Amino acid sequence: MSARRAAVLAAWLCSVAVSAAVALHARYITDLSAFLPAHPTPQQRILVEQLRDGPASRLLLVGIEGGSRLARAAVSIDMGQRLRTDPEFASVSNGQEASADRDRDFLFAHRYLLSDAVDARHFSAAGLATAMRDTVADLASPEGLVIKSLVPHDPTGETLHIIDGLSHIPAPQLQDGVWSSGDGKRALLVAQTAAAGSDTDAQEHAIGAARAAFDTAARDVGAQHLELRLSGPGVFAVASRAGIERAVVRLSIASSAVIVLILLTVYRSFAALLLGLLPVATGALVGIAAVALIFGAVHGITLGFGVTLIGESVDYSIYFFIQSAHGDAGAASWQRRLWPTMRLGMLTSVCGFASLLPSGFPGLAQLGAYSISGLIAAAAVTRFVLPELIPRRFAIRDLAPLGARVTAWMEPAGGARSRVPWALALALAGVTVGALVLARDTLWNRELSRLSPASPAQQRIDAELRADLGAPDSLDLVVVSGASLEAVLRGAERAALTLAPLTNAHVIGGVDSPSNYLPSLATQGARRDSLPPAGELRENLDRAARGLGLDSGALTPFLDDVEAARHASLLSPADLAGTSLAAGLGALLMHSGERWSALLPLRTAPGGASDIDLAPVRAALAAAGPGTGGESASVHVLDLKRESDALYDEYLHEAMRLSLAGLAAIAALLWFALRSLRRAALVLTPLVLAVLTVAAVLALCGVELTILHLVGMLLIVAVGSNYALFFDRREGADSGSPLTLASLLLANLCTVIGFGLLSFSGVPVLEALGITVAPGAFLALLYAALLIRHA
Amino acid sequence: MIRRVSASAALLLSSAAALSQQVPGELGELMRQLAARRHGEVSFVEQHFLKLLKRPAESYGELTYDAPDRLEKRTVEPKPETLTLAGDVLTVVRGGRSRALDLKSYPTLAPFIESIRATLAGDLPTLQRLFTVDFAGTAARWRLTLTPRDAQVAKTVSHVRIEGAGSTLTTVEIVETDGDRSLMTLREHP
Numbered sequence: 001m002s003a004r005r006a007a008v009l010a011a012w013l014c015s016v017a018v019s020a021a022v023a024l025h026a027r028y029i030t031d032l033s034a035f036l037p038a039h040p041t042p043q044q045r046i047l048v049e050q051l052r053d054g055p056a057s058r059l060l061l062v063g064i065e066g067g068s069r070l071a072r073a074a075v076s077i078d079m080g081q082r083l084r085t086d087p088e089f090a091s092v093s094n095g096q097e098a099s100a101d102r103d104r105d106f107l108f109a110h111r112y113l114l115s116d117a118v119d120a121r122h123f124s125a126a127g128l129a130t131a132m133r134d135t136v137a138d139l140a141s142p143e144g145l146v147i148k149s150l151v152p153h154d155p156t157g158e159t160l161h162i163i164d165g166l167s168h169i170p171a172p173q174l175q176d177g178v179w180s181s182g183d184g185k186r187a188l189l190v191a192q193t194a195a196a197g198s199d200t201d202a203q204e205h206a207i208g209a210a211r212a213a214f215d216t217a218a219r220d221v222g223a224q225h226l227e228l229r230l231s232g233p234g235v236f237a238v239a240s241r242a243g244i245e246r247a248v249v250r251l252s253i254a255s256s257a258v259i260v261l262i263l264l265t266v267y268r269s270f271a272a273l274l275l276g277l278l279p280v281a282t283g284a285l286v287g288i289a290a291v292a293l294i295f296g297a298v299h300g301i302t303l304g305f306g307v308t309l310i311g312e313s314v315d316y317s318i319y320f321f322i323q324s325a326h327g328d329a330g331a332a333s334w335q336r337r338l339w340p341t342m343r344l345g346m347l348t349s350v351c352g353f354a355s356l357l358p359s360g361f362p363g364l365a366q367l368g369a370y371s372i373s374g375l376i377a378a379a380a381v382t383r384f385v386l387p388e389l390i391p392r393r394f395a396i397r398d399l400a401p402l403g404a405r406v407t408a409w410m411e412p413a414g415g416a417r418s419r420v421p422w423a424l425a426l427a428l429a430g431v432t433v434g435a436l437v438l439a440r441d442t443l444w445n446r447e448l449s450r451l452s453p454a455s456p457a458q459q460r461i462d463a464e465l466r467a468d469l470g471a472p473d474s475l476d477l478v479v480v481s482g483a484s485l486e487a488v489l490r491g492a493e494r495a496a497l498t499l500a501p502l503t504n505a506h507v508i509g510g511v512d513s514p515s516n517y518l519p520s521l522a523t524q525g526a527r528r529d530s531l532p533p534a535g536e537l538r539e540n541l542d543r544a545a546r547g548l549g550l551d552s553g554a555l556t557p558f559l560d561d562v563e564a565a566r567h568a569s570l571l572s573p574a575d576l577a578g579t580s581l582a583a584g585l586g587a588l589l590m591h592s593g594e595r596w597s598a599l600l601p602l603r604t605a606p607g608g609a610s611d612i613d614l615a616p617v618r619a620a621l622a623a624a625g626p627g628t629g630g631e632s633a634s635v636h637v638l639d640l641k642r643e644s645d646a647l648y649d650e651y652l653h654e655a656m657r658l659s660l661a662g663l664a665a666i667a668a669l670l671w672f673a674l675r676s677l678r679r680a681a682l683v684l685t686p687l688v689l690a691v692l693t694v695a696a697v698l699a700l701c702g703v704e705l706t707i708l709h710l711v712g713m714l715l716i717v718a719v720g721s722n723y724a725l726f727f728d729r730r731e732g733a734d735s736g737s738p739l740t741l742a743s744l745l746l747a748n749l750c751t752v753i754g755f756g757l758l759s760f761s762g763v764p765v766l767e768a769l770g771i772t773v774a775p776g777a778f779l780a781l782l783y784a785a786l787l788i789r790h791a
Numbered sequence: 792m793i794r795r796v797s798a799s800a801a802l803l804l805s806s807a808a809a810l811s812q813q814v815p816g817e818l819g820e821l822m823r824q825l826a827a828r829r830h831g832e833v834s835f836v837e838q839h840f841l842k843l844l845k846r847p848a849e850s851y852g853e854l855t856y857d858a859p860d861r862l863e864k865r866t867v868e869p870k871p872e873t874l875t876l877a878g879d880v881l882t883v884v885r886g887g888r889s890r891a892l893d894l895k896s897y898p899t900l901a902p903f904i905e906s907i908r909a910t911l912a913g914d915l916p917t918l919q920r921l922f923t924v925d926f927a928g929t930a931a932r933w934r935l936t937l938t939p940r941d942a943q944v945a946k947t948v949s950h951v952r953i954e955g956a957g958s959t960l961t962t963v964e965i966v967e968t969d970g971d972r973s974l975m976t977l978r979e980h981p
Contacts, residue, residue: 137870140839140848141885148971151843174880174891549845 005388012385015377016282019289026292029200029299046479046597046636047643055587055599056233056640057197058090060210061465062189063181063229071223072187073176078217079210080178083191086213088206090586094189095172095179104159106579108150111158112531112565113524116165120530122156123537123562128544131156136548153557155541155550166516166584172469181468186229188468192587193234200241203234231462239458240763244300247761255754259314262753266746267321267396275389276317279378283313287374291366301765302366309371312349312719313378314754315747316342319722320382322399322743331387338729338740339383344673345725346379349718351669355662356714361651364658367711371718399746403738406745421786429689432696443695444652445704476612477640478511478600478621482633485573488589488598489520491633495600498624499617507616509603514588517581524570531566534559598633614639648707655710662714663688666721674728683724686783687717694776708765712772719751719773720780727788748781818915820930824958826913829858833960837975854977862908876904902944906937906951907963922951932956 050056062079064072080094112118121127135157138147150159172179172188179188191210195202207230214228256277263273287309291298319342324334349371356368436443478499480491496513503510515523532540538559545552576582590597602612618637670680691713698705726740755777758770832855839848852866864874872885881892881904894901902921909917918924922937937951945968952964963975 134870136844136848139841139844140837140850140869141866141872144839144841144973148841148843176879551843551845554843 008384008388012282012381016285019282019285022289022292023285026288027297028303029297044643044647046481046638047640047647049590049592049597050477050479050599050638050640052198053196053590055192055601058193058195058234058587059232060089060191060193060206060234061231061462061469062191062210062214063231063461063465063468064187064189064214065185065227065229067223067226069184070176071221071226072180073178074221075214075217075223075226076178076187076189078220079213080189082213082217083189083210086209088194088202088209090192090194091580091584092189092191093179094187095174096177103579103581104163106576106581107162108154108159110568110571110575111154111162112562113527113568113571114162114519115158115527116519117156117158117161118527118530120532123530123532123540125540125543128156128540129547132544132548132550136550152554153561155555155558166581179469186468188465190469197233197237200234200237204238204241207235207238229461229465231458231465236458236462241300243763244303244766247763247766248303251757251761251766255757258753258757259750262746262749263314263318266399269394269396271391271394272321272396275386276314276321278385278389279317279381280309280313282381283374283378284309286377287370290373291370294369295362295366299363299366301363302370309374309378312715312751313375314750315719315722316346316378316382317386318747318750319726319743320386321396322746323739331390335383335387341725341729342722343379343383344670345722346375347673348666348669348721348725349375351665352659352662352714352718355658355665356655356711359651359654359658361654364651364655364707364711375718399742400738402745403740403742406741407738421789425685425689425783425787429692432689432692435696436692436699439699443699443705445706476602476614476617477638478602478617479636479638480598480600480633481636482596483594485589485591485596486520486522487633488596489515489518490522491635492598492600493520493523494624495621495635498620499600499602502616502620506605508612509605511600511602512588513600514585514598517585517588518571518573518576521570528566528568528570531562533566534563537562652707652710655707659710659714663717666717679728682788683721683728686724686787687720687780689783689787690720690776690779691716693779694772697775698771703771706765706768708768709772712769712776715755715769715773716776716780719777720784723748723781724784724788727784744781748777751777817928817930817933818924818926821926821933822913822915824913824930825911826858828911828913828958831856831911831959833977833979835864835975835977837973839971839973841971842969856908856911859912859914860908862904862911874904876908902937902939902941902948903951903965906953907960910935910953910960930957 064075064079066072067075076094077096080092080096083089083092107114117131122131132155135147135151135155138144138157138160139151147157147160173182174180175184175187180186181188191206193203193206195206197203210230211228214226218224218226260273260277263276264270267273267276288298288303291302319338320331320334323338324331353368353371353375356364357372359365359368478495480488480495482488482491492513492515496511496515499508499511502508519527531537541555541559542552544550545555573582573585576585588599588601590599602617604612614637621635621637667680667684670683671677674680674683694716695705695709695713698709703709723744726744729740752774755770755774758766759774761767761770832853835852835854837850837852839850841848848869850866850870851868852864855861855863855865860876860878862876866872866874870885872883875882875884876894879894881894881900882889883892892900894904905917905921909915909921915924918935918937921941922939925936925938927934927936933955935953937953939945939948939950947967947969949966949968952962952966953960954962959979960977962977964972966972
């Protein structure tokens, strides 16, 4: 016996130690990727990349409020200067462009490769005359003073042409030298982090750097009462991770404390209390370790879910202690008589959660794996370890009187069966199904953003800042993918050219393209080749200048520059270093492995609808066809919001299908284990009814159901199956023990408290679980007690 | 620090008129007259004499001033263009595009615009902050020669000469260090 005991304990301690080691070294991630497919289609892959690493994901929006107007501006300037020297930020804009001089120098130096006006015709006598006529007009304008020094080198105005092309994006209004909101009460700054949006650690670091820069700037300037507002995907991700971490810690402590208090009151035994928490702790640890081993990383949301497991796994030890303590033969008898029932309940739960495993979405699959391994571990500890650890003189308070009282209350007329509960149940089923059918259109929320852990206040600030900035929303974009940088740049040039007529027709407001910052080598080469030799250019220039009254003798630098440009080498991304063009290019290019993607964000037409009609965009791009030659690239049009909602919708449907499959598996398991279709149906009825009631009440209260509510319903079935099975057993041959009933009551109380606390977590996804499972578990017990007894 | 700056800025603004009143003689009288004028609308002809051009380039348009700090220059020919200076923000509208520049970010540009605006406003302190001001003539018939104080500005601009009669400006001439100059002739609406 003691050898067996030693073996059991050693095995248990070993698995706990291994699990703890795995959990400690596991990687924890909290971004949206839990809700993104693990094996995406090419279209989905682009979407996932965009959501995780795209320019939109790296945006940090900054608002400075309060204090005086001048103080806000001074802090914005100071903060901008600090952040621009911080390698964590790829670009920082607040209306003060520090790199403007460097940019101008760069554009000037490479104007004949960068200007899209450059072609052979441009440098004919007629072309030069047209271009220089504009320049003469410019000289007579107030801008003349600024451009005058440029004219001898650049009489065709290429530098200005490039600058105009790059600075078309409407910027926020300027106040005291920096961007400010329309009402002037908020200074604005936009930064783009160097790290991807999905790198939550880096985002947290960047946000910390922004806060520190603000604090230092405010101190340097001596400004008081200023407030910093930050928003953006990174801010959301960091806040949600912190929120989940806080909630997990707080709720674990709170629910543990409450459950400990209840158990202590009930058991009146410290030993029982400590032993009772062993299955819970072991289950949680094994669950995390299993997820880490299977998936390589643990999603924060899975961890949050861990709290909920306390609610169910604590039940096992409750059943064990109460049912075995004052039974006739103690632990051994429990193992023989009641363990099979509890095992069946556990297997029922496992069946339900197993249905989540095949999900294509890591978040759901992890929840499944976590629950299955956690529950099996908790049940195994209850069955094998607890009996070995129970002290010889182990005693808890006798709960038989409580059970007996409840039994007496439930069975007033000496156990006569009544048809009333079943009639009521039938009516309830009818009403709830009716309510759900009526509400079916609004029953499920199909927006991915509903899963966003950001609070409504945070989302409001985000909307305000974006509106202030005339935001670079980048929600609609054209993605050009190919095997090389040159291929995607050529593809981007083609796409931008194809879409130009749509801009003129005001279907779109315009399109940004990486090729605006760095044309493809092919285009650069063509421009260079179109530059005429010195003699020819001189002739053309003389003829053009004569008609315009320009002194062509003063334009010799132009001839020299063009001659130099004819022999200049073409530009590569490295040449852009140190200019803001590098950031612009970097934001619109993505590179992973062999694949390059160029992003072309579409802008809405001024004064037009806020949503771009993408049909003409798709049609135009389709008509243009794929690129020609070996350097071809594929072109996709992406509406980030709609695509991600569609993705979520698919994910919701898959989860529903899987849950129904899980329900079928549970029914089959019960049928097989109980060897009676009638008993299986009897056990399932209260559970299904509880789920229906909760869903109907939530729908009536106007709560739109999400995937987390669905998981909650699965949990109701998992937890409730234990109750129903015990009631079913009581009705069988070995009926009668009031202790069983008492244990169910206590287990239910703990579950309701555990999940009830989740409703107050402040984390939307955990709240969804809480408000579903807490009432559902209670109803499952109630229905099981009323219905099975009267079957 | 900021508080001190803004306080002194406020002091400057509120007392601009008061200070002008303390300037004795003809210049003081001129500034008082100019400051008294709240609104003005004139047409202009601007000639640019540039070494690059064999004949001067000309432009025409309208100039509108609203006290205390709004100046609008609408060029009609050769290229329609509107420049609006309101506070510190210079908005350029041309070819259907609008661009806002903050004057503070373009210190070299500021004196040209401020020379006209501050003169129209009778704001001597601002003029004296940016230029050494040389006054000739009488309040009825005058000439201001403004030489930039800022070294950076002085590299390109030799001086600005503004002539007028009473509270009316008649010519604004900007002379650059390289010899190029522009001459703007203003005419009251008939």
